[in-house]
Amino acid sequence: MDIAETVRKLCWIPGVSGFEHKAAELVAEMFKPYCDKAVTDKNGNVLAYKSCGLENAKTVLLDAHLDQIGLIVTEVLENGFLRFAPVGGVDPRMLPGNEVSVLADEPIYGVISCVPPKFLKESEKNKAVPIEELYIDTGLHDAKTRIPIGAPVSFRQNPAKLMGDVYVSKCLDDRAGVASILLAMEKLKDAKNLKCDVAVLVSVQEEVTGLGAQSGVYSIRPDYAIAVDVTHGRTPDGPSEGTFQLGSGAAIGMGPNFSRDLTKKLIRTAKAHDIPYEIEVMEGNTGTNAWTIQIVAWGVACALLSIPERYMHTPIEAVSTSDIEAVSELIYRFLIGFDGEAEK
Amino acid sequence: MTELVKMLCELPGASGCEDEVRNFIRKAIEPFADEIREDAIGNLMVFRKGEKALERPVVVCAHMDEAGLIVKNITDEGMLKFGFTGNVDIRTAIGKPVRFGGTCGIIGIKAVHLTTAEERKTMPKAKELYIDIGAQSKKEAGKKISLGDYGVFDSKAVEFGGGMIKAKALDGRTGCAALIKLLGETPAIDTWFCFTVQEEAGLRGAATMAYALDPGFALVLGGTAAFDLPEVKNGEAVCRAGKGIVIPFMDDSAIYDKELFGLLRMSCDNRGLPWQTNTRVLDKTDAGSILKTREGVRTCALSVPVRYMRSPSCVASVSDIELLPEAARAFLEELGGESE
Numbered sequence: 001m002d003i004a005e006t007v008r009k010l011c012w013i014p015g016v017s018g019f020e021h022k023a024a025e026l027v028a029e030m031f032k033p034y035c036d037k038a039v040t041d042k043n044g045n046v047l048a049y050k051s052c053g054l055e056n057a058k059t060v061l062l063d064a065h066l067d068q069i070g071l072i073v074t075e076v077l078e079n080g081f082l083r084f085a086p087v088g089g090v091d092p093r094m095l096p097g098n099e100v101s102v103l104a105d106e107p108i109y110g111v112i113s114c115v116p117p118k119f120l121k122e123s124e125k126n127k128a129v130p131i132e133e134l135y136i137d138t139g140l141h142d143a144k145t146r147i148p149i150g151a152p153v154s155f156r157q158n159p160a161k162l163m164g165d166v167y168v169s170k171c172l173d174d175r176a177g178v179a180s181i182l183l184a185m186e187k188l189k190d191a192k193n194l195k196c197d198v199a200v201l202v203s204v205q206e207e208v209t210g211l212g213a214q215s216g217v218y219s220i221r222p223d224y225a226i227a228v229d230v231t232h233g234r235t236p237d238g239p240s241e242g243t244f245q246l247g248s249g250a251a252i253g254m255g256p257n258f259s260r261d262l263t264k265k266l267i268r269t270a271k272a273h274d275i276p277y278e279i280e281v282m283e284g285n286t287g288t289n290a291w292t293i294q295i296v297a298w299g300v301a302c303a304l305l306s307i308p309e310r311y312m313h314t315p316i317e318a319v320s321t322s323d324i325e326a327v328s329e330l331i332y333r334f335l336i337g338f339d340g341e342a343e344k
Numbered sequence: 345m346t347e348l349v350k351m352l353c354e355l356p357g358a359s360g361c362e363d364e365v366r367n368f369i370r371k372a373i374e375p376f377a378d379e380i381r382e383d384a385i386g387n388l389m390v391f392r393k394g395e396k397a398l399e400r401p402v403v404v405c406a407h408m409d410e411a412g413l414i415v416k417n418i419t420d421e422g423m424l425k426f427g428f429t430g431n432v433d434i435r436t437a438i439g440k441p442v443r444f445g446g447t448c449g450i451i452g453i454k455a456v457h458l459t460t461a462e463e464r465k466t467m468p469k470a471k472e473l474y475i476d477i478g479a480q481s482k483k484e485a486g487k488k489i490s491l492g493d494y495g496v497f498d499s500k501a502v503e504f505g506g507g508m509i510k511a512k513a514l515d516g517r518t519g520c521a522a523l524i525k526l527l528g529e530t531p532a533i534d535t536w537f538c539f540t541v542q543e544e545a546g547l548r549g550a551a552t553m554a555y556a557l558d559p560g561f562a563l564v565l566g567g568t569a570a571f572d573l574p575e576v577k578n579g580e581a582v583c584r585a586g587k588g589i590v591i592p593f594m595d596d597s598a599i600y601d602k603e604l605f606g607l608l609r610m611s612c613d614n615r616g617l618p619w620q621t622n623t624r625v626l627d628k629t630d631a632g633s634i635l636k637t638r639e640g641v642r643t644c645a646l647s648v649p650v651r652y653m654r655s656p657s658c659v660a661s662v663s664d665i666e667l668l669p670e671a672a673r674a675f676l677e678e679l680g681g682e683s684e
Contacts (some may be wrong), residue, residue: 005434077574080505091456097436097655109504111657118626119571120659128465135574139505159447160441162478168450236423237473238454314439
């Protein structure tokens with residue numbers, strides 16, 4: 001499986017939080033070749049299963065979220081202009097001039113408006129334009145009949161390859177995570193000595209409510225869960241602490257959100273197989289599905305593997321494909337060596 | 345015409361590095377030219393004999409350049425520090441892809457999670473921005489990029505909505521497309537069709553072009569800022585996309601020749617070409633430079649209303665763009681007719 005090609009396929013599918021059902025169908029198809037079965041549920045989650053065939057085998061859940069941040073139409077104005085609200089954490093400063101798809105019955109092209117500097121008052125010049133004052137310009141004369149209020153909106157930036165293996169795209173958060181699980185399942189396809197059952201949850205609404213992780217994990221009832229998400233890549237304008245160089249491997253989470261035994265097992269696996277990794281210490285809420293999953297039903301022993309990503313929640317999210325590979329390799333090596341007892 | 349505009353807009357032509365645009369245009373117009381000149385700073389001047397000649401040459405011009413980027417430094421981490429050649433709205437630069445020849449990059453901004461509420465309300469300064477090309481070090485970046493390299497926004501030209509087009513560089517390139525179209529036919533009068541450089545850098549190419557040709561009349565083609573957004577009161581909008589070509593009476597660079605302003609209006613009226621004029625005074629065109637050349641040149645302009653000027657996502661109406669060569673042709677015809 002070519003990583004960049006897999007990521008490209010996954011990122012192309014629109015799945016704004018709350019509107020993931022179509023994406024779920026497509027993603028379920030991608031998992032089918034490597035699993036005993038892959039289905040979608042009423043919330044739009046993808047649930048896939050691979051059994052090891054042993055009786056009383058423990059279940060390890062791999063989770064990555066399907067949804068992406070986006071916008072939602074709140075009002076259709078004259079001359080094809082739309083007002084909108086954010087879905088998930090959107091930085092208003094990177095919106096003006098961006099191209100979007102309004103996901104009505106047929107996707108509709110739009111550009112986010114901006115006020116040219118010469119039209120700004122002196123006092124406004126250094127201020128970001130608040131989201132309430134921006135419009136989507138569809139250029140349509142009949143927008144009112146074609147676009148319903150409540151239609152989701154996705155970015156439509158084309159992906160790009162930078163130097164080395166840096167890949168740029170919208171919604172790599174968290175399709176990069178989905179890709180690393182897909183790759184791990186592919187590697188696992190012909191594994192002979194699997195001693196645990198594997199379940200995959202590609203979950204909805206991580207960016208807003210956590211519904212997908214909550215409901216999906218409740219259905220699956222795993223013994224262990226490894227959440228796969230993105231973490232902040234290091235940039236010149238950001239902090240150097242708590243951020244990771246692209247290409248530095250899997251970031252393994254540590255803190256109260258995680259099972260110490262499961263985490264140690266992952267670290268030992270990484271060391272044994274020369275898989276690059278770093279430790280990401282989080283003293284409280286990790287802002288990932290692991291936080292939700294840990295306390296579903298009677299509780300789940302959790303771990304978190306993250307892919308460093310620059311410019312999170314923009315249309316130009318950037319990751320190194322070697323980090324996706326590192327996470328998938330770590331998941332694969334862990335699963336084939338795991339007999340269901342983390343503390344050993 | 346639309347296909348030509350789209351092709352032209354996608355070419356890189358930062359002020360100071362218009363070569364690819366000029367080469368494309370030169371190839372397109374060579375079969376129709378009676379004389380072609382290129383000057384020391386890169387202007388392309390193309391003469392085509394008309395059905396008759398005026399006493400002094402007539403110039404119709406548009407600018408080839410766009411507000412682009414230039415690399416000023418490479419950081420130890422392999423990020424590019426850069427300046428804008430021309431006025432770019434930095435609000436629209438953040439988070440956008442750019443390219444330097446075949447090397448892609450992105451203008452980054454740290455993730456929203458890492459910002460303070462105050463930071464989210466404030467625009468970063470141009471000096472704080474950087475371009476990420478995926479290099480891990482200064483040395484690695486140096487393999488692909490040198491100081492002084494010119495770049496442009498990577499923005500595809502797209503037709504959308506009810507006859508709209510989105511592209512970068514729409515301002516100058518709509519004018520260039522109109523000139524190329526007009527060069528394909530015999531003009532009513534002898535005309536120099538001129539493609540200028542460095543308009544965005546301060547109306548500089550037009551100065552040497554006008555000095556060299558010493559025209560009797562000049563007509564400047566291009567785009568002008570439209571602010572026809574919802575809740576903008578009538579006159580505040582300046583002009584409106586899809587409502588016809590703009591015949592300006594005045595802007596920040598020029599007070600246009602009163603008689604030529606009248607002639608343009610009459611030319612359009614006589615042929616049923618829809619026109620409007622600007623309802624606010626702002627923006628600059630090459631006219632500001634041309635009209636002060638030598639003893640002064642009588643100058644006028646025709647402009648396409650362009651939303652989101654100085655952004656990588658300019659928007660204009662195809663119907664307005666198509667009016668540009670029509671109105672310019674009408675002007676040349678009337679100018680020829682008047683001289684009789």
